[in-house]
Amino acid sequence: MSRPEQTEKGDSEFVENLVHINRVAKVVKGGRRFAFAALVIVGDQKGRVGFGHGKAREVPEAIRKATEDAKKKLIRVPLREGRTLHHDVKGHYGAGKVMLRPAPAGTGVIAGGPMRAVFDSLGVQDVVTKSIGTSNPYNMIRATFEGLKSMQSPRQIAAKRGKKVSDVVGRRSVDTVKEAVDG
Structure with missing residues (x-):
């Protein structure tokens, strides 16, 4: 529980926008296994913006991965x-x-x-x-x-x-x- 609080304090300068979530099903012997892909835009509203893509078995984890990816790819406009x-x-x-x-x-x-x-x-x-x-x-x-x-x-x-x-x-x-x- 302390981890999300730390990310909020450290990343308060950035605004995150979730653009798209894609659900993918993999059919296995016991049924279907679902995975999620998230597309997130991150920016500081002062001329820097980036986008990221993350995949995981759970939606929050996919969003977290996409957000980290977006922060690595920031560009200045x-x-x-x-x-x-x-x-x-x-x-x-x-x-x-x-x-x-x-x-x-x-x-x-x-x-x-x-x-x-x-x-x-x-x-x-x-x-x-x-x-x-x-x-x-x-x-x-x-x-x-x-x-x-x-x-x-x-x-x-x-x-x-x-x-x-x-x-x-x-x-x-x-x-x-x-x-x-x-x-």
């Missing part, structure tokens, strides 16, 4: 103003294709099923997504992560090119931002 993505991006994994687009403030998370869990754990408040192809949660999440891994902030691009952020973004958008702030 740059967010604009801490609430949305920097640019449009497409992700592709197997038959799963996803489109991720930034949205203006107040839009909310417009995403279906497994992708919603990813963005809730990531801390994104405004995003529009579309899943094309499969509705398999494993492939949808992997495609979403492929898209998020390719996300780059203007600061990263400027550092890579050896320029200032204003040179990468362009004067027009900088002037537009100044007008919006002033007016």
